Amino acid sequence: MSQPLFRTPKGTHDCLPEDQQYMTYIKKAVRHRGRQAGYKRIDTPMYENRAIFERGIGAHTDIVEKELFLVSSKQSDDDAPAFALRPEFTAGICRAYIEHGMQQLPQPVEFYAIGQCFRHDRPQKGRYRQFHQFDFEVIGLKDPSLDAQLIQVLTKILDDLKILPRLTLQINNIGTSESRRALAQALQDYFIGKERHLPELDRARLKSNPMRLLDSKEEDTRVLLKNAPTLAQFIDDESKQYHATVLEYLEMLEIPYVENPLLVRGLDYYNQTVFEFWDQSTGAQNAVGGGGRYDSLIELLGGSPTPGLGAACGIERIIWHMKEAGVQVPNKDQVDIFVAQLGPEAKKTCLKLITDLREMGIHTLGALGEASLKSQMRLADKFQSRYTLLLGKMEVKNGTIIIRDMAAGKQKEIKFKDILPTIKKMLGEQNLDAYTLKDQLGKEVDED
Numbered sequence: 185m186s187q188p189l190f191r192t193p194k195g196t197h198d199c200l201p202e203d204q205q206y207m208t209y210i211k212k213a214v215r216h217r218g219r220q221a222g223y224k225r226i227d228t229p230m231y232e233n234r235a236i237f238e239r240g241i242g243a244h245t246d247i248v249e250k251e252l253f254l255v256s257s258k259q260s261d262d263d264a265p266a267f268a269l270r271p272e273f274t275a276g277i278c279r280a281y282i283e284h285g286m287q288q289l290p291q292p293v294e295f296y297a298i299g300q301c302f303r304h305d306r307p308q309k310g311r312y313r314q315f316h317q318f319d320f321e322v323i324g325l326k327d328p329s330l331d332a333q334l335i336q337v338l339t340k341i342l343d344d345l346k347i348l349p350r351l352t353l354q355i356n357n358i359g360t361s362e363s364r365r366a367l368a369q370a371l372q373d374y375f376i377g378k379e380r381h382l383p384e385l386d387r388a389r390l391k392s393n394p395m396r397l398l399d400s401k402e403e404d405t406r407v408l409l410k411n412a413p414t415l416a417q418f419i420d421d422e423s424k425q426y427h428a429t430v431l432e433y434l435e436m437l438e439i440p441y442v443e444n445p446l447l448v449r450g451l452d453y454y455n456q457t458v459f460e461f462w463d464q465s466t467g468a469q470n471a472v473g474g475g476g477r478y479d480s481l482i483e484l485l486g487g488s489p490t491p492g493l494g495a496a497c498g499i500e501r502i503i504w505h506m507k508e509a510g511v512q513v514p515n516k517d518q519v520d521i522f523v524a525q526l527g528p529e530a531k532k533t534c535l536k537l538i539t540d541l542r543e544m545g546i547h548t549l550g551a552l553g554e555a556s557l558k559s560q561m562r563l564a565d566k567f568q569s570r571y572t573l574l575l576g577k578m579e580v581k582n583g584t585i586i587i588r589d590m591a592a593g594k595q596k597e598i599k600f601k602d603i604l605p606t607i608k609k610m611l612g613e614q615n616l617d618a619y620t621l622k623d624q625l626g627k628e629v630d631e632d
């Protein structure tokens with residue numbers, strides 16, 4: 185095989201047909217559970233004003249500081265690109281909520297989104313520069329029952345996809361922004377005189393975003409943190425009560441969780457409830473999903489104070505888990521019929537036959553080249569078609585056609601005029617891939 189001249193950019197990958205089946209299956213589960221719970225689909229642009237992410241996610245988070253893909257248009261100054269590819273959905277969806285005056289709608293407004301996100305991360309297993317998320321947002325109302333219900337929707341989806349037993353739900357309450365500010369100050373005070381023992385990265389974080397030290401992976405930092413002030417010391421009573429109620433509701437809904445006082449999440453917009461779905465074997469690394477409450481974000485983006493809550497899951501990580509767990513997804517691309525032909529008359533007849541079969545909802549391929557019948561049969565085998573139809577000069581003359589059952593290796597000759605009903609019966613009406621657009625009342629659209 186020759187070496188390709190071009191490859192996908194680092195950290196990106198093609199989603200080949202075999203993975204599309206997983207994609208479709210996952211999207212279906214998301215749409216189904218989303219609709220059941222009243223969420224509506226939203227699509228926001230893949231790139232936005234970069235300030236939306238800088239303000240929303242936080243200028244001193246990894247996602248913004250290191251991972252934002254900046255986009256410049258021809259008009260803008262290349263030294264300061266005006267736009268960035270979305271690293272996540274939340275900030276863009278909140279921008280849309282404000283821009284379209286959705287405060288006027290009955291609250292909460294509940295959205296879901298599915299699509300690509302971009303983070304200029306160091307690529308490694310489960311960490312890509314372009315990946316897919318599905319995302320849920322609940323904007324405009326605050327109540328612990330909403331937090332529990334959102335977690336329930338995610339749990340249902342992960343259960344539908346048969347990977348829930350591989351995961352644990354980790355949950356914490358990080359208090360209000362005031363309590364976080366007090367902790368940040370206390371952490372900075374605590375580290376006075378100890379900074380030089382911190383790894384360089386964490387020393388910088390201590391200045392810009394001290395909370396990030398709490399989930400540092402650096403061993404030296406972890407040791408120093410042993411006697412450091414903790415979040416729990418600064419959480420206000422209201423947040424404690426809120427957290428207790430969320431947990432009570434989760435228990436009511438029979439959703440197992442692990443309380444994790446160290447969970448802070450890597451985005452600045454969160455307050456109070458935060459949670460993640462961790463892989464039981466690797467823990468925090470490569471979480472399948474995460475989210476939480478963001479009651480100041482809409483205001484930060486220029487709207488009036490509006491509470492919000494949401495979560496997102498990484499689709500590539502979910503596909504990885506499904507494969508590891510041996511979850512099979514239906515293959516909707518199977519070939520039902522392969523039509524082989526020989527001679528100009530047969531070819532003409534087959535063109536019409538292929539069209540008729542496809543219109544009936546039968547996945548049909550035809551070898552319309554000039555290859556021999558034998559090599560056409562080999563092709564049918566490679567495409568793993570269930571049946572092959574053979575139409576040669578003799579059959580055209582006799583008004584017949586041969587049906588070959590590929591798995592059984594048996595064939596029979598029938599009258600050509602009987603072919604459509606015969607095939608329909610052999611495949612079973614319920615297995616046909618017939619598709620008609622229906623209107624709201626369930627009538628076929630073209631029926632009038």
Ligand code: HAM
Nearest residue numbers: 272274311312315471472473474475494495496497498
């Ligand atoms: P996040 O934790 O940054 O949260 O991302 C959610 C999920 O996206 C992760 O758990 C992971 O599965 C997947 N993910 C993140 N980065 C990558 C990557 N580089 N490669 C592959 N998968 C990745 C958010 O994005 C928040 N917007 C969630 C949210 C919604 N909070 C409130 N509303």
